[in-house]
Amino acid sequence: MQKGKQSLCFTEAPFIISTANIVGKKEGEGPLAGHFDVIGEDDKFGQNTWEEAESTLQKEAFTMAVGRAGLKKEDIRYLFAGDLLGQNMATSFGVLDFQVPLFGLYGACSTCGESLSLGAMCVAAGYADHVVTMTSSHFASAEKQFRFPLEYANQRPKSATWTVTGSAAFVLGKEKGMAKITGITTGKIVDFGIKDSMNMGAAMAPAAKEVIRQHFEDFGRSEKEYDRIITGDLGTVGQKILIDLLLKDGYDISKIHSDCGIEIFDAESQNTGAGGSGCGCSAVTLSAYFLKQIEDGTLKRILFVPTGALLSTVSFNEGMTVPGIAHAVVIEHADV
Structure with a gap:
């Protein structure tokens, strides 16, 4: 395993x-x-x-x-x-x-x-x-x-x-359901020295990049073997950083990448800045939106990558950086 x-x-x-x-x-x-x-x-x-x-x-x-x-x-x-x-x-x-x-x-x-x-x-x-x-x-x-x-x-x-x-x-x-989880890649803490608590996308994107790259390496796969690669809450700022970082490693996810934080709000009309965030962001978007597409076969295999910024009020007020972490979960259609 x-x-x-x-x-x-x-x-x-x-x-x-x-x-x-x-x-x-x-x-x-x-x-x-x-x-x-x-x-x-x-x-x-x-x-x-x-x-x-x-x-x-x-x-x-x-x-x-x-x-x-x-x-x-x-x-x-x-x-x-x-x-x-x-x-x-x-x-x-x-x-x-x-x-x-x-x-x-x-x-x-x-x-x-x-x-x-x-x-x-x-x-x-x-x-x-x-x-x-x-x-x-x-x-x-x-x-x-x-x-x-x-x-x-x-x-x-x-x-x-x-x-x-x-x-x-x-x-x-173990009984057959909406979809199956066929693999996981557990992320490491990644710190690029970001200190701006209002720019979570920049803090989390490097962690997302690292776990996606490691996932491809561990499974011997590339981005071409996934219908969608879905991050949690990088927003529009973090999305651009993630795509650029992976391009440097030879992976182009620009056409198959989605971000739950971008999907859940209309940033312009709802005045939500770079998008949505929070623990609930990736969870409700997977549950309500993407999982149904896997169940009906629209998507056969996705890489679901929720992203987190590991700061606290104490660490931020003491001037510390905002490290990031991300975990990758392979979710597939039940009959694949």
């Missing part, structure tokens, strides 16, 4: 049996509006605080995904989940009542890829019949923690991305 330096190839590929997603009002006004399962009319989702609202997102996504799989929460052996908040607050309070054994994860905005990777490994190895992988983000809770109070109404540079309010959950198991 081991491939090259950083990858695994599953001889018995685990399946994504079901998925569910829920997003906020702004996401429901974007280009993917018709694809989401639930669109909230109030971004507090009936709660008193933004953090409680984000926990509610996870509760709803988990409940919908497990129900669609024809399972009960008692059938879920493990839950792999995380978010952007300190000590994984949204996850801890969001899944508390389910009482499912939890692996709490933090990979910044790459958490969807990290959770899918670990969940797939767990099922493929026979350690669980069914697991749920899940993540979330919320514009207001993330902005409050990482940038400015919302009331500050600061101007945002064009390189800035807009944190997606949303959550998605995926049920993985």
